[in-house]
Amino acid sequence: MRIFSGTTASGGLAVGPVVRIDRGTVGLHRIVSDPHRERALYDAAIVLAKDELMLLQKHARAQEDADILMFQVALLEDESFTNEIGDYIAAGAGSAAAVERAERIFAGRISNIDDEYLKERSVDVVDACRRVVDILDGRTHLPIQLKTPSILAADLFYPSDLFVLDRSMILGLVSERDSVTSHAAIMARGMGVPALCRVGEGVALAAEGRRAVLDAERATLIVEPTPEQVADARRRQIQLVRRRARPDPLLAKPNRTRDGTPFTLLGSANSSAPEEIRAAMKNGANGGIGLVRTESMILNGYDEERQVGEYAALLENAGGWPVVVRLCDPGADDGAPWVQTVQTLAARDRIYVTQLRALLRAAAAGPLCVVAPMICGVQGWDGFMKKVEACKAQLRAEELPFAEDMPLGCMVEIPASALEAGEIIDHGADFLYIDLDDLANFIYVQPQNEREERRKADLPVVKRLVRGVLDAAAARNTDVALCSIPLNQLDAMPDYMRLGVRSFCLENSGIAPLKAALTELDLSDQRGQEA
Secondary structure, eight states, X not given: OEEEEOEEEEOOEEEEEEEEOOOOXXXXXXXXXXXXXXXXXXXXXXXXXXXXXXXXXXTOSSHHHHHHHHHHHXXXXXXXXXHHHHHHHHTTOOHHHHHHHHHHHHHHXXXXXXXXHHHTTHHHHHHHHHHHHHHHHTOOOOOOOOSSOEEEEESSOOHHHHHTSOGGGEXXXXXXXXXXXXXXXXXXXXXXXXXXXXXXXXXXXXXXXXXXXXXXXXXXXXXXXXXXXXXXXXHHHHHHHHHHHSOOHHHHSOSBOXXXXXXXXXXXXXXXXXXXXXXXXXXXXXXXXXXEOOHHHHHTTOOHHHHHHHHHHHHHHHTTOOEEEEOOOXXXXXXXXXXXXXXXXXXTTHHHHHHHHHXXXXXXXXXXXXXXXXXXXXXXXXXXXHHHHHHHHHHHHTTOOOOTTOOEEEEEOSXXXXXXXXXXXXXXXXXXXXXXXXXXXXXXXXXXXXXXXXXXXXXXXXXXHHHHHHHHHHHTTOEEEEEOOOGGGGGGHHHHHHHTOOEEEOOGGGHHHHHHHHHTOOOGGGTTTOO
16 A cells, blocks of 8 residues: 555545556657658648647537647647747757657746746647657557546646546546646546646556545545555545535525625636536626636637627626636736747737727627736736727727727736736726736745745735735725635635635635635624725
């Protein structure tokens, strides 16, 4: 028996055999030909890889899965990516080695992005590049075949590892390097199966082919458990199933602290998929959908009409609840994928113009709000407002219906915006969203190992900036919500309630635990002390 510890990405328990995703050895028996032949081999491999991705996309079970696959196709078609590989081949490198080098460069850039969601997209680069390398090396890219329900283990899960599997055969996921914000973790929570991440190097190999207890409730993986440990896990599984089957009395409770202070919980979504919206409402979001990301539809090249349709579907799925859409963030980090293309488009205002026009038009049909990211102080906000007014002028001239009074908010994730929050409100911001994780990361360097990460949400300077934003907003009667709350820092949120935060936007799986914590909070000793 061996016990490994990790970080819980999705709660629950599973007992069963462990199947390791083994990608084999890369680079054996490579013979480098002349540059012209290597380039021809690369071009042919790209065609085959794109065909495989398009086939997977056609059979994707969810729109988000399809978007990720199209994201990978876009990378393989990207000019800067292709040029990077072509230059290295021309210098005498083999085509497979050139792709591996581009993979390290592009994935490395994304891994350094402060935004946790975008940072995890580095695995999409690896996934797409590994597919091309497999073709060049003559290795099959066939999915594993699960003959019995199993616990999957890997050093790192690629999106395509999970897209093609029968999900009813997946008991749980164990990853050596994935994080709680990785696509694998998000999928595990969506499937309702337990998942552990950051279990450490070599665990997948050590567990392969052996029976195990995946106990995400205690953040452990027990390989070759004793009969007593298996019996205990089975007993707790039954208790967990029964508990989940019963109506959660917490959902019926009002969102109020013990002393009667109201608070609002907002769900979040990475797409307009109905299941994501329903999950947020089911888990207790009482203020609507507080944050919908739009990077995937922008990077996939959705035109204005396609975006209008997506936003309209989002409003329909929300069933009349307010929805806040975060604009695409093309210029936040110079290491983002497709950076040259995206920054060129941003310079021409195409991204914001198209997206703002689509949002303004869709907002005519329901309570749609927009929050702008990466605003650097009041000057950055003024520049954003000029774009909005220009879009409105265009729509008026074209006689297209739109919402003149669509609420516009500012994402406070840069210290400059936190310090100038009052001025930003004075210059037209209808509401503010404080991105807790990004704001802290702009102040403190994030350690590479998440398990050794300092509790940034608890640090005094972060609270001081948040308190300043709350004071400025309260003086102007402006709503503020706290968003991008790490799931491993939910227990710090009562302190932010004491500071004056009354709205929280977070991943769906964190809504119920946060509600449970806040309903037990007593703020009666703070009457008259709030900002």
